[in-house]
Amino acid sequence: MGRALDSLAAALGLAGLAVASGLVTVARLAAEGPGPSTVVPLLITLIAGGSALVRLSSREGWPSRVATPLLFGLILLWGWEVVVAGFQVPRILLPAPSAIGEALARAWPTLAADFWQTFVRSVIPGYAIGSGAGFLVAVAIDRSPFLQRGLLPLGSMISAMPIVGIAPIMVMWFGFDWQSKAAVVVVMTFFPMLVNTLAGLAAAGAMERDLMRSYAASYLQTLVRLRLPNALPFIFNALKLNSTLALIGAIVAEFFGTPIVGMGFRISTEVARMNVDVVWATIALAALAGSASYGLISLVERGTTFWHPSFRK
Amino acid sequence: MTIAQASRTATPTAAAETRPPVVDARGLTLVYQTADAPVTALSDINLTIRKGDFVSLIGPSGCGKTTLMRVVADLEKPTGGSVTVNGKTPEQARLDRSYGYVFQAPALYPWRSIERNVTLPLEIMGMAKAERQDRARRYLDLVGLGGFARKFPWQLSGGMQQRASIARAMSFEPDLLLMDEPFGALDEITRDKLNLHLVRLWAQTGMTVVFVTHSIPEAVFLSSRIVVMSPRPGRIMEVIESGLPRDRDLDVRETPEFLDVAHRVRVALRTGHSYD
Amino acid sequence: MTAAAIPGPARRALSRRLAQGRAVPLAVVLAVLLVVWYAAAVWLNAPQAGEQLDRAGTPWTTADLVVRSWAMERPVLPAPHQIGAELYESVLNRPIDSRRSLVYHAQVTLSATLAGFGFGVALGILLAIGIVHLRTLDRSLMPWIIASQTIPILAIAPMVVVVLGNLGFTGLLPKALISGYLSFFPVTIGMVKGLRSPDPLQLDLMRTYSARPMHVFAKLRWPASVGFLFPSLKVAIALALVGAIVAELPTGAQAGLGARLLTGSYYGQTVQIWAALFMASFLAMLAVGAVGLAERALVRFRGGRL
Numbered sequence: 001m002g003r004a005l006d007s008l009a010a011a012l013g014l015a016g017l018a019v020a021s022g023l024v025t026v027a028r029l030a031a032e033g034p035g036p037s038t039v040v041p042l043l044i045t046l047i048a049g050g051s052a053l054v055r056l057s058s059r060e061g062w063p064s065r066v067a068t069p070l071l072f073g074l075i076l077l078w079g080w081e082v083v084v085a086g087f088q089v090p091r092i093l094l095p096a097p098s099a100i101g102e103a104l105a106r107a108w109p110t111l112a113a114d115f116w117q118t119f120v121r122s123v124i125p126g127y128a129i130g131s132g133a134g135f136l137v138a139v140a141i142d143r144s145p146f147l148q149r150g151l152l153p154l155g156s157m158i159s160a161m162p163i164v165g166i167a168p169i170m171v172m173w174f175g176f177d178w179q180s181k182a183a184v185v186v187v188m189t190f191f192p193m194l195v196n197t198l199a200g201l202a203a204a205g206a207m208e209r210d211l212m213r214s215y216a217a218s219y220l221q222t223l224v225r226l227r228l229p230n231a232l233p234f235i236f237n238a239l240k241l242n243s244t245l246a247l248i249g250a251i252v253a254e255f256f257g258t259p260i261v262g263m264g265f266r267i268s269t270e271v272a273r274m275n276v277d278v279v280w281a282t283i284a285l286a287a288l289a290g291s292a293s294y295g296l297i298s299l300v301e302r303g304t305t306f307w308h309p310s311f312r313k
Numbered sequence: 314m315t316i317a318q319a320s321r322t323a324t325p326t327a328a329a330e331t332r333p334p335v336v337d338a339r340g341l342t343l344v345y346q347t348a349d350a351p352v353t354a355l356s357d358i359n360l361t362i363r364k365g366d367f368v369s370l371i372g373p374s375g376c377g378k379t380t381l382m383r384v385v386a387d388l389e390k391p392t393g394g395s396v397t398v399n400g401k402t403p404e405q406a407r408l409d410r411s412y413g414y415v416f417q418a419p420a421l422y423p424w425r426s427i428e429r430n431v432t433l434p435l436e437i438m439g440m441a442k443a444e445r446q447d448r449a450r451r452y453l454d455l456v457g458l459g460g461f462a463r464k465f466p467w468q469l470s471g472g473m474q475q476r477a478s479i480a481r482a483m484s485f486e487p488d489l490l491l492m493d494e495p496f497g498a499l500d501e502i503t504r505d506k507l508n509l510h511l512v513r514l515w516a517q518t519g520m521t522v523v524f525v526t527h528s529i530p531e532a533v534f535l536s537s538r539i540v541v542m543s544p545r546p547g548r549i550m551e552v553i554e555s556g557l558p559r560d561r562d563l564d565v566r567e568t569p570e571f572l573d574v575a576h577r578v579r580v581a582l583r584t585g586h587s588y589d
Numbered sequence: 590m591t592a593a594a595i596p597g598p599a600r601r602a603l604s605r606r607l608a609q610g611r612a613v614p615l616a617v618v619l620a621v622l623l624v625v626w627y628a629a630a631v632w633l634n635a636p637q638a639g640e641q642l643d644r645a646g647t648p649w650t651t652a653d654l655v656v657r658s659w660a661m662e663r664p665v666l667p668a669p670h671q672i673g674a675e676l677y678e679s680v681l682n683r684p685i686d687s688r689r690s691l692v693y694h695a696q697v698t699l700s701a702t703l704a705g706f707g708f709g710v711a712l713g714i715l716l717a718i719g720i721v722h723l724r725t726l727d728r729s730l731m732p733w734i735i736a737s738q739t740i741p742i743l744a745i746a747p748m749v750v751v752v753l754g755n756l757g758f759t760g761l762l763p764k765a766l767i768s769g770y771l772s773f774f775p776v777t778i779g780m781v782k783g784l785r786s787p788d789p790l791q792l793d794l795m796r797t798y799s800a801r802p803m804h805v806f807a808k809l810r811w812p813a814s815v816g817f818l819f820p821s822l823k824v825a826i827a828l829a830l831v832g833a834i835v836a837e838l839p840t841g842a843q844a845g846l847g848a849r850l851l852t853g854s855y856y857g858q859t860v861q862i863w864a865a866l867f868m869a870s871f872l873a874m875l876a877v878g879a880v881g882l883a884e885r886a887l888v889r890f891r892g893g894r895l
Contacts, residue, residue, distance in 0.1 A: 057728035065728065072729030093752055150614030160827040160877050161870040162834050164743075165846075168854030168862050172665065173633075207420045210388055214414040215434045216407050225433065229424045248741040255747070255838050256854055264744065271747045279748050283740070290739035307423040307465060 008063070011055035015071050018049035022078045026098075029085040042082065049075045095277040100284060103277035110266070111278075111285055118263040119289050121178040122250040126185025131242055133186070134193025135235070142201050143219070152198060155191045163188045167253040176257055184253040189242040196238035200231025233308050236301040243293045247286060335399055335489055335521045336362040336385055342393030343380060353546035354380045357394070360540060360549060364488070367515050367522045369532035369539045371578065373586065377547020378525045382491050385523065386414055399488065410438060412489035413482030417497055419474035421466040421481075427453065428462035431481045438485060452480040455514065472503040476510070483520075490522045496531070508534055509563055516559045529582075533557075533575045534566060541578060543585030551581040626669055633665040634658035667860045675864040688844070691868050697845040699872060701761055701833035705768020706826050712769065713776025713825070720777070721784040721810070722802065731781075738774050742767075746836045764845075768832035772825035779821025783814025819884040826876045834869060846872070 021044040028038045049071065056068045077097050083089065084096040091099065104111065141147040167184050174180040204227045212222045254264025263282050270278045341358035344351050355377045362368050370378035383389040384396060387403035398406035406412065413434075421430045431449040432440075440448075453459055456476040458469075466474055475495055482490060496504045512535055515522055526532050532539050533555065541550045555574050557565060565571055631654075638658040642649040649657075659668040667675075676691065683690035716734070720727045746767050753763040787809050795805045837847030846869045853862035 053729055054725050057725040068725075068728040069730075069732035073733060076733075092755065146614050147618070148614075149611050150616075150618035153611060153615055154618060157870075157874065160823070161873045162827075162831045164831065164835060165850055165866045165869055168850055169859075169866075171854065172857075172859065205420070207416050207418060208422070211414065211416070211420050212437075213388060214386055214407065214412070215437045216410055217437045221437050225437070226422065229422070244739055244741070248743050251741050251744045252835055252838075255835075256851070267744055268747050271751050274751075276748065276752065279745075283745055283748075286744055287740040290741060291736055294736075294739040305424075307467070309467075 007055065008059065011052050011059070011064075012067070014048045014052035014055065015067070018045050018052055018071075019074065021045045021048065022074075026078070026081055026085070029082060034086045038086075045075075045078065092274050092276050095280055099277050100280045104281040104284060107278050107281060111282060113261050114263045114266045114282065115285060115289070117178060117259075117261045118181070118250050118254065119247070122181035122253075122262075123185060123246045126182035126250065127189055127242060127246040129182070130186040130189030130246070131193045131239060134190045134238070135197050137190075138194050138197035138201065139223075142198070142223070148198060152195065155195045159191045159195065164249060164252045167256040170253065171257050176259055181250045181253045181258070181262075185246045185249045188245045188249040192241050192245065193235075193238045196234045196241075197231060200234030201227050203234065204230045232305050233301075233310070236297065236305065239297050240294055240301075243297055244290060247290050247293075251286065332363040332365060334361050334397075335364050335366075336360070336396065336523070338381075338385075338394070338396040340394035341381070341384065341391050341396050343377075343384060343389065344392045355384070355391070356546035356548050358547070358549055360552070362521060362523060362538075364521050365519050366538055367512075367524065367536045369524045369526055369536040370542060371526055371529065371532045371539060372542035372547075372550075372582065373527065373544050376542040376544045376585075378542050379493055380547065381542075382493055382523060382525055386412060386491055388414075410434070410485060411487055412491055413485065413487040415475075415478055415482045415490070415492040415495045417494045419466065419471075419478040421474055421477060423466050426463050426465055427458065427469070427477050430466065430477060431484050433481065434485050448484050449480075452484045453477070455483070456480045456510065470503075472499050472507060475499065476507065479511070483514075483518075488521060490520050492522065492524045494525050494527070497526075504531070505563060511535060512561060529575055529578050530566060533571060533578060534561070534563075539574070539578055541581035541585060548585075550585040551577075553577050553581065623669060626666075627659070630664065630666045630668045631655050631658045634661055637661065637665065663857055663859055665859070667863050671860055672863045672867060675860045676867060679864060680868075691849070691864060694844055694846050694849050694865070695868050695872055698830070698833050698837070698847065698869070699876075701764035701836070701845070702768055702826070702830045702872075702876065704761055704765035705832055706772050706829040708765055708769035709772030709825055709829060710776050710822065713773040713821075714780055716773070716777045717780030717784055718806070720781055722806075734774065734777060742770055743832070743835050746832070747838065750836055764833050764836040767836040768829040771832040772829040775821040775824040775828065776818070779817045780814055783817030784810045786817060787813045815887065819880065819887075822880045823877045826880055827873055830869070830873050830876060 021041040024041040025038055025045055028041065032038070053068060053071055053075075056064045056071065080094075081096045081098060084094060089096075095103075141151060164184065166187060167180070170180040170183040174183050208226055208230075209222070212226055217225070251264040251267070254262045255268050258265045263286055266282050267279050270276070270282070338358050338360045341355055341360075342353070343355040344353050358381060360381075370381060372378050380389060384391050385398060385403055387407040396403060399411055401409065401411075421427075422433070425433065428446070428449045431453060432445040435445040435448060450459075450462065453462055456479055458473060458476055458480065461469060461473065461477075466477070469477065479492075479495070482492075496507050499507065508531060511522075514520075515535075522535075524532075524535060526535075536555055537557075537559075539553045539555060541553065542548065543550045553574060556570060557574070635654060635658050638654055638661060641661075642653060642657055658664070659671070661667075664671070679689065679691035683692075685692050685696075687693060716730075720731055749767055750763045753759070753766075784806075791809060791813075792805070795809055798804075800808075833845070834847035834850070837845040838851055846865050849865040850862055850869075853859070853865060
């Protein structure tokens with residue numbers, strides 16, 4: 001136990017050293033530009049960080065599992081900052097993380113309004129309706145293998161198609177505002193949910209279904225007590241996939257026309273004006289929203305499907 | 314430990330006729346239509362199982378013993394002949410929840426605790442919560458899993474899971490227990506323990522049990538009657554009455570009576586095979 | 590009750606196969622879809638159609654309204670035969686290299702798709718090999734790769750296109766980059782799963798042969814991973830197509846199906862939009878089908894199972 005703490009302490013110590021010298025590098029670059037004074041902390045960061053990564057990745061246990069990608073991400077960000085500052089990369093090509101952070105703070109009111117329009121008013125209703133409809137239709141056609149065999153190939157086919165292409169059509173039908181974007185999201189999230197729910201409902205084993213039959217359980221009882229809990233892993237698979245699709249769908253749909261607010265709108269207009277750091281700030285916000293929703297769904301998944309073999313070690 | 318001579322009761326043939334039949338099969342036939350040619354799984358089965366019997370169906374793989382039990386359980390429909398369970402059709406018996414089924418694998422639901430797995434049939438039958446929990450506790454104690462009610466299936470060993478599935482089958486107190494090679498996947502030591510457990514349960518409760526196995530010692534140890542079946546088309550070769558006493562333990566396997574019954578079973582099996 | 594004799598076994602087998610197959614249900618569903626579409630076209634186009642008939646002056650019947658709503662110039666919902674006619678027109682009746690031919694636009698998009706797909710597959714496979722063999726890479730990079738997919742990458746498509754345009758890279762490269770970025774993820778995930786799929790027993794066997802990692806990779810991991818690669822390739826090529834289309838949306842791109850969707854949307858050319866959408870779907874089916882064919886050929890070569 002002492003040994004384990006030792007090596008964890010050593011790894012974390014190296015990581016701390018890397019962070020400290022990283023900050024020094026950035027500060028010196030900002031103050032004096034690239035030169036001899038920045039080389040030493042740069043090398044220290046690289047060596048300490050690299051060896052910390054190697055040490056951390058060879059350990060078991062959740063602290064190391066979390067710390068490794070975190071440290072890697074920090075090093076990437078640091079590297080980005082250093083390269084941009086060191087090579088004087090023009091802002092319009094690639095802004096430094098610090099510039100993006102500053103743009104985020106500066107343009108916050110606008111970005112918050114955009115977030116509200118896109119995420120809250122388009123993504124969430126579209127996601128809820130699309131996933132909900134997909135689930136309900138799957139349960140409805142569960143009793144008809146005929147309909148399933150007809151709709152499933154269609155569903156898989158449509159899932160492969162570039163659904164974002166229907167955005168202009170939705171604009172034509174529902175207008176410029178959030179309704180058309182939500183409609184795009186509905187169509188995008190409907191089919192993955194349908195396909196996955198049907199697969200999940202079919203996944204209950206023959207033995208378990210025979211068991212229910214021996215209890216003279218009704219269709220509804222079998223559905224609620226066996227087939228739906230069994231289908232949960234598949235349903236969550238679709239929910240996670242849909243959270244990604246929903247955000248992409250809403251933003252890309254806004255490229256086709258939107259009132260003067262929305263994340264997609266912000267991106268396309270600021271790109272045209274070459275305010276690239278605002279664009280990156282918007283993307284950072286979208287990334288945060290996307291990761292947070294995915295993480296939330298994963299947490300709920302872990303809570304409700306704790307029994308699935310993929311979660312048990 | 315030792316067999317008390319006084320308690321030795323050979324199954325009296327006169328008394329046997331007065332016990333009510335639980336399963337009555339006459340001329341039972343099942344033919345599957347496959348892509349190439351029809352396959353006869355069961356051919357003209359005549360069998361009567363009476364209340365309190367422990368009947369083993371034994372035979373080589375493919376002889377139809379599982380199929381026969383599935384027909385009794387209304388999990389398959391016969392194509393010829395008739396079978397009644399407690400005087401009703403198998404379907405009616407199933408709807409009346411007259412039997413409990415134990416599969417080859419425990420088939421416990423991983424999202425339910427052991428206790429909730431045992432109460433599953435009781436929930437479906439609409440029993441009140443307090444009584445469900447009471448029964449679950451009682452039957453888990455009976456199979457020796459008293460302290461494991463809150464655990465989840467994957468936290469238990471294979472033998473314990475199978476015991477839980479037996480408790481589940483017994484929880485709604487059916488007259489008939491149908492068991493399809495329930496101990497087949499377990500090691501011999503666990504198997505011995507569970508066999509002993511089962512035979513004691515049977516002696517205690519007096520339920521009627523139909524048990525499918527392909528192990529001769531297991532069939533002879535557990536049963537009061539052994540039905541030897543032959544490979545496709547599934548026929549009954551012979552029905553052997555076992556004279557072993559109801560209260561028995563593992564030592565009985567070394568008595569001459571046991572070996573005699575086992576020998577008769579083996580001979581019947583060999584005869585069945587030679588028809589091939 | 591004896592088993593009845595079965596008349597005409599061959600006939601029964603065929604009808605059973607049809608009833609249990611997928612062709613009949615799919616055909617029925619598509620037929621119903623077509624009927625609903627025509628009805629919806631009447632419902633959505635009727636107001637406009639009514640107006641037009643009114644302006645013409647002569648009295649009209651419901652039948653006239655129905656027929657008119659299926660033949661409008663800028664319908665809210667084009668009828669299927671209108672889309673079919675537009676497709677026929679722009680695919681077969683135009684020279685292939687003309688800006689007005691849908692085939693030209695399809696080919697532009699397809700070339701970007703294939704370039705991006707190639708790039709994505711190469712990157713994905715390389716990354717997967719690295720992740721499976723280097724633990725550091727696995728622990729530090731893999732979580733970020735998964736996280737990257739929660740980021741709406743398509744959102745930066747305009748920026749990438751414009752920035753690269755300013756640097757002088759126009760045309761195929763920015764589109765291929767975006768397509769590639771979208772398609773590398775499923776390939777990576779699938780390949781990692783596939784390279785890790787061999788049974789521990791099979792790996793132990795390799796260890797008894799004292800095989801070097803290179804051998805284990807070439808003779809065990811790589812062949813075992815092919816079965817996981819192909820489903821990922823299908824997803825990847827569909828994503829590459831989406832990426833190519835979205836990359837055409839920002840200003841600057843005058844060719845390609847995405848650009849066609851955009852111009853159709855700006856000028857209110859509904860039928861053009863639908864035709865482009867159908868063409869894009871057709872391309873998607875073609876691309877995924879091609880991967881499927883390759884898979885089937887490989888399966889046959891491998892003796893029936895991957």
